[in-house]
Amino acid sequence: xxxxxxxxxxLFLVICAVLSFFPFFLMLSTSFKPVKEVFQISTxxxxxxxxxxxxxxxxxxxxxxxxxANGAIxxxxxxxxxxxxxxxxxxxxxxxxxxxxxxxxxxxxAALVFPRYIAxxxxxxxxxxxxxxxxxxxxxxPFIGSPFGIFLMRQYFKQIPSEYFEAARIDGCNLLQMLSQxxxxxxxPAVGAFAIFSIVTHWNDFFWPLIVVQSSNMxxxxxxxxxxxxxxxxxxxxxxxxxxxxxxxxxVVTFLLARRQFISSLTHSTIKG
Amino acid sequence: xxxxxxxxxxSNNCMTNLSSRPARLSRRAGLRYLSPYLLLFPAxxxxxxxxxWPVAYSIYLSTMDWKLGYASREFVLLDNFVDLLTSDDFWNxxxxxGIYTVxxxxxxxxxxxxxxxxIIGARRFHSFWQALFFLPVAATMAAMAVxxxxxxxxxxxxxxxxxxxxxxxxxxxxxQNTTAMGAVIVVGIWSNAGYAxxxxxxxxxxxxxxxxxxxxxxxASSPRQFFSITWPLLSPTTLFIMIIMTVRALAxxxxxxxxxxxxxxxxxxxxxxxxxxxxxxxxxxxxxxxxAVVFFILVLALALLQxxxxxxxxxx
Numbered sequence: 001x002x003x004x005x006x007x008x009x010x011l012f013l014v015i016c017a018v019l020s021f022f023p024f025f026l027m028l029s030t031s032f033k034p035v036k037e038v039f040q041i042s043t044x045x046x047x048x049x050x051x052x053x054x055x056x057x058x059x060x061x062x063x064x065x066x067x068x069a070n071g072a073i074x075x076x077x078x079x080x081x082x083x084x085x086x087x088x089x090x091x092x093x094x095x096x097x098x099x100x101x102x103x104x105x106x107x108x109x110a111a112l113v114f115p116r117y118i119a120x121x122x123x124x125x126x127x128x129x130x131x132x133x134x135x136x137x138x139x140x141x142p143f144i145g146s147p148f149g150i151f152l153m154r155q156y157f158k159q160i161p162s163e164y165f166e167a168a169r170i171d172g173c174n175l176l177q178m179l180s181q182x183x184x185x186x187x188x189p190a191v192g193a194f195a196i197f198s199i200v201t202h203w204n205d206f207f208w209p210l211i212v213v214q215s216s217n218m219x220x221x222x223x224x225x226x227x228x229x230x231x232x233x234x235x236x237x238x239x240x241x242x243x244x245x246x247x248x249x250x251x252v253v254t255f256l257l258a259r260r261q262f263i264s265s266l267t268h269s270t271i272k273g
Numbered sequence: 274x275x276x277x278x279x280x281x282x283x284s285n286n287c288m289t290n291l292s293s294r295p296a297r298l299s300r301r302a303g304l305r306y307l308s309p310y311l312l313l314f315p316a317x318x319x320x321x322x323x324x325x326w327p328v329a330y331s332i333y334l335s336t337m338d339w340k341l342g343y344a345s346r347e348f349v350l351l352d353n354f355v356d357l358l359t360s361d362d363f364w365n366x367x368x369x370x371g372i373y374t375v376x377x378x379x380x381x382x383x384x385x386x387x388x389x390x391x392i393i394g395a396r397r398f399h400s401f402w403q404a405l406f407f408l409p410v411a412a413t414m415a416a417m418a419v420x421x422x423x424x425x426x427x428x429x430x431x432x433x434x435x436x437x438x439x440x441x442x443x444x445x446x447x448x449q450n451t452t453a454m455g456a457v458i459v460v461g462i463w464s465n466a467g468y469a470x471x472x473x474x475x476x477x478x479x480x481x482x483x484x485x486x487x488x489x490x491x492x493a494s495s496p497r498q499f500f501s502i503t504w505p506l507l508s509p510t511t512l513f514i515m516i517i518m519t520v521r522a523l524a525x526x527x528x529x530x531x532x533x534x535x536x537x538x539x540x541x542x543x544x545x546x547x548x549x550x551x552x553x554x555x556x557x558x559x560x561x562x563x564x565a566v567v568f569f570i571l572v573l574a575l576a577l578l579q580x581x582x583x584x585x586x587x588x589x
Contacts, residue, residue: 005495009394016388017405020463024408026431027420038429045431089316098309104317111324113576115524117545118565121334121552122327145319175308206415206527207545211553222415226531229419237423244416255411259404262411267471 031055031242038238054242064243066217067224068250070136074220075202077140079195086149086194091183093150094157095165105154111147116207124211138212139220143202149194156190196258196265203251221247328569334562353563363564365539366547370523372454373543377461377525378518382511384462385469390503392470393477403474406467414464418531421460422447425532450540453533457541460528465521469514476510477503509582516579520572544568 026045030038031054033047058064092098093105123142124133132138168182184191206222213219216227225247229240255262335353339346357363392402409417424431425446433443446456480503488498526545529535535542535550544564552561 006394006396009391013388013391013395013402016384016391017402020406020409020467023417023420023424023463024412026424027417030423085315085319088312092309092312096309096312101309104313107325108316108320111320113573114324114328115568115572117524117548118331118569119324119327120548121558121562121565122330123323124553125330126322126327141319142323145316145321145323147320147324150316175312200411204413204415206530207549210530210549222413222527225413225416225419229422229531237426237429240419241423244419247416248412251411251413252408255408256404259400259407263403263407263471266410267468267475 027241027244030238031245033238035236035238054239055246057239058242058246062228062239062243063217063219063224064228064246067219067221067247070139070218070224071203071221071250073136074139075199077136078143078202079198081140081144082146082149082194082198083191085144086146086153087183087187088179090150090153090157091179093154095162108147108150111145112151120207120211127212133212134214134218136218139209139218142208146198149198152194152197153187153190156187160186192261193265196254196262200251200262200266331562331565331569334558335566337559337562339559349559353559354566356560357563357567362539362542362547366542366544369454369539369541370543370545373458373461373525373541374519374522376458377465378515378522380458381462381465381518382469382514384466385514386473386507386511388466388470389473389477390499392474403471406470408467409464410468414527415531417464418460418528421456421463421528422532425456447533448537450537453537453540457528457532460532461522461525464528465518468521469518472510472514472517473507476507480506512582513579516575516582520575520579523568523571523575 029046032050032052034049034051034053037044037048093101093108119142127133127138127141132141164182164186165178168178173181203220204222205220206226209218209220209223213223216224219227225240225243228243232240336348336350337346338349338352388402388406392399395402427433427443427445427448430446432446436443444452446452484502484506485498488502493501524545525543526549529541529543529546530549533541535546544567548561548564548568551557551564
C-alpha cells in the first residue's frame with residue numbers, strides 16, 4: 001500500500017519539476033539555436049545545430065557587459081554603504097543603552113514595512129534636484145539606510161555575549177578598534193546572510209533603475225535585458241535568450257553553490273517586497 | 274528585552290570606573306553619552322532622507338494638484354483622492370490587483386503546501402527538490418519574464434506551437450483581455466510557489482515526529498493524520514505565508530511590466546503599475562501620490578497584521 005503511494009508522490013514531483021524548470025530549459029536550448037530554427041514553428045525543443053553564435057552576438061553587439069558591470073557596481077556599492085551605516089547603528093541598538101533607544105528602534109521597525117512605491121516620487125524629485133538622475137549615485141543612495149539590515153544585525157549582536165566588548169573596553173579599545181578588531185570578526189555570518197539578501201534584492205531590482213536611468217548605458221541587468229528584448233524581440237529571440245542566460249547566471253550559480261544560506265537569507269526578509 | 278537592564282548596569286560600571294580619574298571624566302563621559310547617537314547618525318541620515326521624508330512628502334503631494342515640470346502647484350486637499358475614487362482607471366487597477374493577489378497567493382500557497390508535503394513524503398533528495406522549486410525565486414524575474422513572453426508569444430511562442438501540434442488553434446495569450454491576466458497569474462505562481470514551499474517545509478519539520486507515531490499506533494489513516502495533526506499545527510505557518518504572499522502580490526511589478534505593460538486596454542493594470550505610469554509616464558505627481566498613499570495604507574495594515582501573527586507563530 002505504501003509503495004504505489006510513494007511512486008505517485010514522486011511522479012507528482014517530477015511533473016511539477018518539469019513545469020517549474022521548463023522556462024529555464026527553453027531559455028537554454030533556444031540560446032544555442034541558430035536564428036533560423038526559432039522561426040520554424042512547432043519544430044524541436046532542442047537545437048538541431050547547436051552553436052554559440054548567439055552568445056558571441058550578445059557580447060559583441062549588445063551592451064551586456066556594461067549592464068553586468070553596472071549591476072556589479074550598484075550592488076557592491078549598495079552593500080558596502082549599507083554595512084558602513086548599518087553596523088554602527090545596530091551595535092548601538094543592541095549593546096549600548098541611551099535615552100530614546102526604544103523610540104528610535106520603533107522608528108526603524110516602522111521603516112521596515114514602508115512599501116517602496118510611496119517613496120518613489122519624492123526620491124526621484126530629490127535626486128533630480130541634486131542632479132543625480134542617470135548616475136550610479138541615484139541607483140545606490142536610496143538603499144543605503146537599510147532598516148532590514150539594522151533589524152537583522154541588531155538581532156545578531158544581541159546574541160553575542162557582552163563580555164567580549166567589556167573585555168575589549170577594559171583592554172583600552174577605543175570605539176573604532178572595538179568595531180574593527182572585535183565586532184567585525186564576530187558578526188561575519190550575519191554579514192554573509194545580509195549580503196546575500198542585499199545583493200539578490202538589488203541585482204534583481206527592475207523598478208528603480210527604470211525610473212532613475214535615462215540612457216541605456218546606465219541600465220542594470222534586469223532593465224538591460226528588458227530593453228534588449230524590446231529592441232530585438234520578434235526578430236531575434238535566440239539572441240535575447242542568450243542574453244537572459246548571461247544575466248541570470250551570477251545569482252543562479254551563487255544559489256546552487258550556497259543553497260542553504262541563500263534560502264534562509266531570502267526567507268528571513270519577509271515583508272520587503 | 275531581558276538584556277536591557279544588564280547593559281544599563283554595564284555602562285554604569287564604566288562610568289564609575291571613569292570617575293576614579295576625575296580629570297578626564299567630563300570629556301570621556303560626554304563622548305560616551307554622545308557615542309550611541311554618533312553611531313546611529315549615518316543610518317538615520319539615510320533613512321530620513323530616503324525613507325521618512327519621502328513618505329511625508331508623498332502624503333503632502335497627494336493633497337496637491339501638480340504635474341511634474343509645471344510651475345503651478347495648487348493645494349486641493351482631498352481632490353486627488355476624490356479623483357482617484359471616482360476614476361475607472363483606479364478601480365480597474367484595484368480590481369485587477371485584487372484578482373491577481375487572491376488567485377496568485379492562494380494558488381501559490383496551495384501548490385507550495387502540496388510540494389512541501391510531497392518532498393517530505395518522497396524522503397530522498399530533499400535538497401535537490403527544494404533547490405529545483407526554489408530556482409524561479411532565485412532567478413532574476415525581469416529576465417525570466419522575458420522568457421515567459423517568448424513562451425506566450427502568439428506567432429512563434431512554444432505554447433502555441435504545442436497547441437497547433439495537438440490540433441487546436443493558437444491563442445494571442447498576452448494581447449487579448451480574456452487570457453492576459455491568466456498568463457500574468459500563471460507566471461506569478463511559477464515564481465512564488467517555491468517561496469511558499471520553503472516556509473512550509475520549515476513549518477512541517479517543526480511538527481514533532483512523536484505525534485505521527487502515536488497516531489499511527491492508534492491506527493489513524495494518512496488523511497486523518499493530515500487533518501488532525503499537520504493542518505492544525507501548520508496553521509500559524511499558513512497564516513504567516515498568506516500575509517507574506519499578499520504583500521508580495523501587492524508589490525509585484527516586474528511581471529506585469531514585462532509581459533503586458535498593463536495591457537491590453539488595462540486588462541492587467543495593477544496598482545503598482547498604474548502608479549508607475551501616472552508618476553513617470555504622465556507625470557501626474559499629485560494623482561500618483563494619491564495612489565501611493567492608498568498603497569501605503571494597504572501594506573501598513575498587512576504589516577500590523579503580520580506583527581500580530583508573528584507573535585502567535587513564535588510563542589505558540
